[in-house]
Amino acid sequence: MNSQWNELAAIKRELAARDWFPGTSGNLSIKVSEDPLTCLVTVSGKDKYKETESDFVLVDEDGRPLTDQGKPSAETVIHLEVYKKTDAGCSLHVHTLDNNVISELYGEKGSITFRNVELIKALDIWEEDGEFTIPIVENWADLPKLGKAISEKIKPDTKAVLIRNHGITVWGRNAFEAKRHLEACEFLFSYQLKLLHAKAANLKEVL
Amino acid sequence: MNSQWNELAAIKRELAARDWFPGTSGNLSIKVSEDPLTCLVTVSGKDKYKETESDFVLVDEDGRPLTDQGKPSAETVIHLEVYKKTDAGCSLHVHTLDNNVISELYGEKGSITFRNVELIKALDIWEEDGEFTIPIVENWADLPKLGKAISEKIKPDTKAVLIRNHGITVWGRNAFEAKRHLEACEFLFSYQLKLLHAKAANLKEVL
Amino acid sequence: MNSQWNELAAIKRELAARDWFPGTSGNLSIKVSEDPLTCLVTVSGKDKYKETESDFVLVDEDGRPLTDQGKPSAETVIHLEVYKKTDAGCSLHVHTLDNNVISELYGEKGSITFRNVELIKALDIWEEDGEFTIPIVENWADLPKLGKAISEKIKPDTKAVLIRNHGITVWGRNAFEAKRHLEACEFLFSYQLKLLHAKAANLKEVL
Amino acid sequence: MNSQWNELAAIKRELAARDWFPGTSGNLSIKVSEDPLTCLVTVSGKDKYKETESDFVLVDEDGRPLTDQGKPSAETVIHLEVYKKTDAGCSLHVHTLDNNVISELYGEKGSITFRNVELIKALDIWEEDGEFTIPIVENWADLPKLGKAISEKIKPDTKAVLIRNHGITVWGRNAFEAKRHLEACEFLFSYQLKLLHAKAANLKEVL
Numbered sequence: 001m002n003s004q005w006n007e008l009a010a011i012k013r014e015l016a017a018r019d020w021f022p023g024t025s026g027n028l029s030i031k032v033s034e035d036p037l038t039c040l041v042t043v044s045g046k047d048k049y050k051e052t053e054s055d056f057v058l059v060d061e062d063g064r065p066l067t068d069q070g071k072p073s074a075e076t077v078i079h080l081e082v083y084k085k086t087d088a089g090c091s092l093h094v095h096t097l098d099n100n101v102i103s104e105l106y107g108e109k110g111s112i113t114f115r116n117v118e119l120i121k122a123l124d125i126w127e128e129d130g131e132f133t134i135p136i137v138e139n140w141a142d143l144p145k146l147g148k149a150i151s152e153k154i155k156p157d158t159k160a161v162l163i164r165n166h167g168i169t170v171w172g173r174n175a176f177e178a179k180r181h182l183e184a185c186e187f188l189f190s191y192q193l194k195l196l197h198a199k200a201a202n203l204k205e206v207l
Numbered sequence: 208m209n210s211q212w213n214e215l216a217a218i219k220r221e222l223a224a225r226d227w228f229p230g231t232s233g234n235l236s237i238k239v240s241e242d243p244l245t246c247l248v249t250v251s252g253k254d255k256y257k258e259t260e261s262d263f264v265l266v267d268e269d270g271r272p273l274t275d276q277g278k279p280s281a282e283t284v285i286h287l288e289v290y291k292k293t294d295a296g297c298s299l300h301v302h303t304l305d306n307n308v309i310s311e312l313y314g315e316k317g318s319i320t321f322r323n324v325e326l327i328k329a330l331d332i333w334e335e336d337g338e339f340t341i342p343i344v345e346n347w348a349d350l351p352k353l354g355k356a357i358s359e360k361i362k363p364d365t366k367a368v369l370i371r372n373h374g375i376t377v378w379g380r381n382a383f384e385a386k387r388h389l390e391a392c393e394f395l396f397s398y399q400l401k402l403l404h405a406k407a408a409n410l411k412e413v414l
Numbered sequence: 415m416n417s418q419w420n421e422l423a424a425i426k427r428e429l430a431a432r433d434w435f436p437g438t439s440g441n442l443s444i445k446v447s448e449d450p451l452t453c454l455v456t457v458s459g460k461d462k463y464k465e466t467e468s469d470f471v472l473v474d475e476d477g478r479p480l481t482d483q484g485k486p487s488a489e490t491v492i493h494l495e496v497y498k499k500t501d502a503g504c505s506l507h508v509h510t511l512d513n514n515v516i517s518e519l520y521g522e523k524g525s526i527t528f529r530n531v532e533l534i535k536a537l538d539i540w541e542e543d544g545e546f547t548i549p550i551v552e553n554w555a556d557l558p559k560l561g562k563a564i565s566e567k568i569k570p571d572t573k574a575v576l577i578r579n580h581g582i583t584v585w586g587r588n589a590f591e592a593k594r595h596l597e598a599c600e601f602l603f604s605y606q607l608k609l610l611h612a613k614a615a616n617l618k619e620v621l
Numbered sequence: 622m623n624s625q626w627n628e629l630a631a632i633k634r635e636l637a638a639r640d641w642f643p644g645t646s647g648n649l650s651i652k653v654s655e656d657p658l659t660c661l662v663t664v665s666g667k668d669k670y671k672e673t674e675s676d677f678v679l680v681d682e683d684g685r686p687l688t689d690q691g692k693p694s695a696e697t698v699i700h701l702e703v704y705k706k707t708d709a710g711c712s713l714h715v716h717t718l719d720n721n722v723i724s725e726l727y728g729e730k731g732s733i734t735f736r737n738v739e740l741i742k743a744l745d746i747w748e749e750d751g752e753f754t755i756p757i758v759e760n761w762a763d764l765p766k767l768g769k770a771i772s773e774k775i776k777p778d779t780k781a782v783l784i785r786n787h788g789i790t791v792w793g794r795n796a797f798e799a800k801r802h803l804e805a806c807e808f809l810f811s812y813q814l815k816l817l818h819a820k821a822a823n824l825k826e827v828l
Binding site: 428432530531532533535536537542590593594595597598600601604605608609611612615616617618619620621 | 640643644645646668670716718719721722725726727730760762784786787788814817818820821822
Binding site: 167 | 411
């Protein structure tokens, strides 16, 4: 479990440096065993800009703590749904300004699709006219309901889900891949917003 | 007093890393004793991006210095009003671009209210349709008058006040909570601005 | 080869600090010998925010690896075209939000030209009414085709090429100059976007 | 001279951390003696994100080097005009996106004036309805002409001058004050731009 702890701590440190845990928000997990399913998940309510020896707690497939570092994040249920539905080995949930804006802008449509932009290759889309879609779910206050809503949106090639006015949940087969997917998604969100504003302002007409 | 000094120094270091003290602006305090009321407050006019042994001075309930590190911030009166009116243990005042823009946009309305956004949970709003309101006061040059204007806006559930074209004063029962509230407020200000611009530009029509 | 390795590692570190390698994107190279042409180039698919002993691999003029650090970046062909067509000693390719937005806004025009802005001096344009042009090519999925499209756009005074919805390739006679050109280009892209938005919003009318 | 060297090196380090020297741009100076006038000024063309033992060179009142660290910045003439016309002890010249945008937006008006914003206090404007004005000059390629144009704009209470599409020159009686003025000016530029965009987009109507 030591190596997974260190991998998760390294990712937490990097995402903290990007300021992606405002107001103690966000939660991260890494799978420790497949059968039975166990994972390390961030402890609830902590300041994720700081590092301590009780940052993560091991939980079972029902989210019950197996070690005594503290109370698992209330959103552990979402991480568990991801592990049950996909081959993910690591799952990341963060709140950023642009993932929130995109989740609200495209919320009624229920998803956002990216195409014709190089960075979708970071999500393993290599075809010349390939596209990458992220489903968007409502931000149900009831967490098991939210977990189920996310689970229902997960198709074989899904790599991330947006929760409206809340944030992104993104995963990969391992920590390296989950972080690559997250960085790419955040770039795509910010790029899309900049392009939409350029289009809405008719920038081409004032070149 | 050593532990409070260290806590306040740690927060000052973190907010400095966010570049939230432009032009020596901003001031911070932490309560040291309840009865009589004393608190450590930032010394006036210093570059808060640097750390020195005279960054903070202990003051009494009237703002008079009890130690000889230097002159207390001129806005100490605001911190004292917060401690007298609430159960705050730490109070933070910073100038950011977005808290200034929001204070001006919503200044005439006298307050801003956030709802339907996950991050208000960082301000302990847990109800499904809960909302979080920050009152806005005019930027009176007379500091006791400003302190009083802020004091009058503080209701039992108030956690922050905006001063128009000036900045935010935000607090919590301790340093951890005050910082969590500040990070959340700044996220909400920036998010609100981004959403308003998206709406004003009719971004949904150019999706 | 040690000194070139260290120079390239230093540039990679600096560009990583600017967050210019989202989702493992970007690739860098430095020329090691002129005849026969060899260069160190980033290994494919690695997280460029981390430093390892296998970050770069030496390749020959056809892009074949001469050392065993790993597989060279798939875009090595572009770096080689630059070395064959110019006196470059170092070539940098990065994805940023603003270089992507500019590449899309000006894509149909096929180039963007900067004038009347001090920072073009960083690109060695010293005449009072001098100008600096960057050609823009389509983002061909076929990499040799993309390399050739870039090569065809390179005139004697070209210092950078934009690839549409993809990123910039920029070079200089050495690592110092390549980095200076890159920093200047990114400033110019962001400045142009800010000016276009100011113009489109008629900001002068609301002064 | 050692203490001035260290002060200037400290400011250079802080401004570099803010990314205010893109493409080797920017130059800084600190006065060493009053009569005859000598100052340390940045050496021309160096990467200011790096620290070396030849970052600064001592010059006389005509800009001639008195030590052998290298060639003084071509814009040394501007720093000397500031020292001759004011009581400045330190002068800073940097290029930022927002100081460039403001210089262009307000260029025809010839100046920009700030009022009703708390941060002008960092420029020693304490009156309730005080205001702070920065003159703007054309970006003459001829540097002595540019120096003279700047000199002519300097009134007793002037603390900064903008050069159109180029950057800001700002000063203070010492390094601490010069940096405070610079941070405040940059905040004011960015704030003004955000307010103008909010106004142009009629954000108040979509609250």
